Structures are given as structure tokens and as C-alpha cells.
Amino acid sequence: MSVGSNILQAIGNTSLVQLRRVVPPDCARVLAQLEWENPTGSMKDRAAQAMISRAEEDGRLKPGDTIIEYTGGSTGTSLALICVAKGYRIHIVTSNAFSQEKLDHMSALGAELTLVPSEGGRTTKGLILNMIEAARALSRAPGTYWTDQLNNHDSIAGYYPLGEEIWSETNGEVDAFVQCVGTAASARGIATVLKRHNSKIRTIAVEPAESAVLGGGEAGPHKIEGVGIGYTPPLWEPKLVDEVVAVATADAKEMARRLAREEGLFAGTSSGANVVAAIQVAKQLGPDAQVVTLMVDSGLKYVSTDVYRKA
Numbered sequence: 001m002s003v004g005s006n007i008l009q010a011i012g013n014t015s016l017v018q019l020r021r022v023v024p025p026d027c028a029r030v031l032a033q034l035e036w037e038n039p040t041g042s043m044k045d046r047a048a049q050a051m052i053s054r055a056e057e058d059g060r061l062k063p064g065d066t067i068i069e070y071t072g073g074s075t076g077t078s079l080a081l082i083c084v085a086k087g088y089r090i091h092i093v094t095s096n097a098f099s100q101e102k103l104d105h106m107s108a109l110g111a112e113l114t115l116v117p118s119e120g121g122r123t124t125k126g127l128i129l130n131m132i133e134a135a136r137a138l139s140r141a142p143g144t145y146w147t148d149q150l151n152n153h154d155s156i157a158g159y160y161p162l163g164e165e166i167w168s169e170t171n172g173e174v175d176a177f178v179q180c181v182g183t184a185a186s187a188r189g190i191a192t193v194l195k196r197h198n199s200k201i202r203t204i205a206v207e208p209a210e211s212a213v214l215g216g217g218e219a220g221p222h223k224i225e226g227v228g229i230g231y232t233p234p235l236w237e238p239k240l241v242d243e244v245v246a247v248a249t250a251d252a253k254e255m256a257r258r259l260a261r262e263e264g265l266f267a268g269t270s271s272g273a274n275v276v277a278a279i280q281v282a283k284q285l286g287p288d289a290q291v292v293t294l295m296v297d298s299g300l301k302y303v304s305t306d307v308y309r310k311a
Contacts, residue, residue, distance in 0.1 A: 008085050011038055011045045012161055016169040016292070021262040022255070022275060027282035028175065028289035030275070032265065033166060036298035040077045040105070043162070043296055047185055048078035050158030051147045052086065061145045066091055068139045068146040070131035072123070072182075072226045073102025074297055075149050080109035091144075093134045097121050098225055101301045114138070122221035123211075125230025151234050155185040156192070163193025166292050175289040176202040178245075178278040180270040180296065181214060182227040184236040191240040202242040206270075206277040209246040223249045224269045226296070245277040252276060253307050256299065260308075266299035269307055 004010055014037040019030045035043035055061035066089040069079055076092040083090045092111045094103060097118035107113060116131050118124070132150070139146035149155060166174065177194055179187040184205075191203040207214050208222035211230055219230035224247075249269070256272030259265040271294065278293040285291065302308060 006085050007039050007081065008049060011049055013165065014038065014162075016166065017265075019259075019263055019265075019275065022258050023279055023282060026287055027279065028285040028287060028291050030278045030282050031170065031290065031292045032271075032275070033162070033292065033294045034265075035162075035294050035296055036267070036300075038078075040074070040081050041298035041300060042074040042078060043159075043186060043294060044074040044078040045081065046162060047149070047155035047158040047183075048075060048082050048147075051149070051152050051154045052079070052082045052088075054154040054157070055145060055147075056086075061088075063087075065089075065143050065145045066141075068135050068144050069093070069149060070128075070135040071149065073098045073106065073301070074226055076111060077102060077105045077109065079147065080106050080111040083111075084109055091138055093131045093138065095127055095131060097123050097127060099302050100304050102225075105301070119221060122223055123225065123228060123230075124221045125211075125219045128229045149185075150183050150229070152185075153235065155183065156189040156235060159186045159189025160193050162186070163190040166190065167194060167197050170290065170292065172197060173290050174198070174201050174292050175285055176204060176278075176281050176291045178204045178206060178274055178281055178291060178293040180206040180224070180227040180273050181233065181236070182229065182270075184233040186294070188235055188237050188240055195240065202281075203240055204277060204281055205241045205244045206273050207244060207246055208252075208273070209248040212244075212246040215244045215246055217246070224252050224273055225302075226268075227270050227273070243281075245280060247273040247276045256302075256307055260299060265295060267295045268297045268299060268302050271295045271297065
């Protein structure tokens with residue numbers, strides 16, 4: 001093990017483990033990449049690092065600038081970490097729709113927060129659009145750089161290394177990849193790499209059943225944090241997606257609880273949704289196949305929510 005020169009060198013190279021107890025018999029093997037091993041406990045460290053480093057390289061981001069972003073929490077926390085390491089200030093637009101742990105984590109890393117009120121603590125299209133407009137207004141100030149994650153193609157490249165990690169860790173034995181869609185950057189980046197290695201690998205996108213817009217349904221409020229923005233994200237690339245699976249919030253939460261109790265994997269709600277969908281795919285493919293999905297972030301980001309806290 002080598003000694004890193006700073007925290008940024010701890011991003012990536014996360015573990016891949018097999019799920020054994022939540023997956024029924026006669027299914028494909030389901031493997032989960034433990035993205036909570038990244039420094040902030042989330043896969044978003046990868047995207048944040050790419051968005052900042054690429055903007056530095058081409059001069060969009062200058063020394064002394066303040067970074068602006070709207071976020072459900074994980075991207076903001078990751079950006080705040082990068083800002084600590086690189087010496088930037090950061091102002092984040094977020095909401096009470098997201099867990100207190102995420103808000104506290106961003107603040108602990110030095111982020112200034114602007115809170116946009118939600119409808120009963122739920123994610124809606126209106127909330128996302130209001131957060132974007134608040135960030136846009138902040139970005140008009142001089143000396144700011146707006147990462148604008150929903151439109152930022154740099155974030156896609158941040159997930160190319162994860163695609164290579166999955167390919168290497170499975171020795172190329174991947175039949176399907178399953179991932180929830182928020183900005184769509186992770187699913188797009190990983191699928192790009194995996195399909196480059198083997199075009200027959202299936203990509204399954206996951207969205208909340210209450211807001212199944214990618215599958216042709218209506219937008220609606222839900223409580224799977226960080227995904228399901230209520231409209232098709234600008235980074236969405238349908239040519240890379242073979243199937244869209246809708247998962248209800250209640251099912252995602254219950255699977256998150258099962259992962260903790262039965263597998264010892266303490267994950268967030270979107271990770272629960274990923275596993276629900278991965279099991280559906282595993283049933284279709286049968287025992288000779290292998291499905292890979294992500295533990296998107298740590299359950300430590302949700303301990304105050306109804307995912308883990310009993311009424």
C-alpha cells in the first residue's frame with residue numbers, strides 16, 4: 001500500500017462483493033460495487049473530481065473562484081471535499097428534502113448552504129427546477145464557477161475508471177449492469193466503458209416508480225434521494241440503455257434495510273432500488289449469468305430518515 005499525497009488519491013478502486021442472502025436461488029450472481037469506500041461515502045467523489053480537474057485544465061475554473069452547485073447532498077459533499085483539497089470556496093443550493101446528515105456533512109467541509117423548501121420533504125420536478133434557478137442566480141456573481149451537474153459532460157468521464165474497475169474485477173464476466181438514474185452520468189460513463197469491451201453487456205437504468213418518466217410515465221413526488229428528477233436528464237443517452245426498471249420508494253427502502261440486516265451492507269435508498277432491479281434482471285438471466293450494480297452511498301447518510309429510524 002502506497003501513501004497518498006492528499007485525500008484525492010483515495011478516490012476510486014473500490015471493492016466488489018457478491019450478494020448472497022437477499023438474492024433468491026436459481027438467479028444470476030449479483031455483485032455490488034461498494035462505492036461508499038470513497039472518501040465522502042459516495043460514488044459522487046468520482047464525478048466531482050472530474051468536474052473540477054477538467055475545468056481547471058481548460059481555464060473555466062480559476063484560482064480564487066467560488067464553486068456553485070445545486071445538489072441533493074452527495075454531489076455537494078463531494079465537491080466540498082475537492083474544494084478543501086484544492087483551496088476553493090463553495091456555495092451549495094440544496095433542500096430540506098434531503099437528509100440532515102448530508103446537509104451537516106456539506107457544512108462540516110466548509111460549504112455555505114442555501115436551502116430551497118420542498119413539498120413535504122419529497123423530491124419533485126418543481127423542487128429540482130427551483131434549486132437550479134437559485135444556483136443560476138448565485139453563479140451570476142463575479143469570481144464564480146457553476147459546475148451545473150445535470151448539464152456537465154465532464155462528470156461522465158469521472159465514471160470511466162469505475163467501468164474499467166468493474167471489467168477488471170469481474171475478469172470481463174459481466175452480463176448486465178444496473179444503476180439508478182439521477183444526472184445519468186454514472187450509468188452513461190460506466191456503460192460506455194463496459195459496452196466498449198463487450199457490446200452484448202446489457203445496461204439497465206433504474207428510476208422511482210412514482211416518477212417513471214424514462215419509461216414513459218408521469219412525473220411525481222418520491223423519496224429515493226438523488227435520483228428521479230422528474231424529467232429526462234440532459235446527460236441521458238438512450239442508445240446505451242437496454243431496459244428501464246421502475247422501483248417503488250417503499251421497496252427501495254425495505255431492500256436497503258434487508259441489505260443491512262442480511263448482508264451487512266449499510267447503504268442508502270438508491271442502492272436498495274439498484275438491488276431490487278438487479279434481482280429482477282438476475283431472475284430473467286438465470287444462474288449462469290452475472291449482474292453488477294452499485295452501492296451508491298453509505299447508510300450513514302440516512303440514519304435520521306425513515307429508512308433506518310423507526311417511528
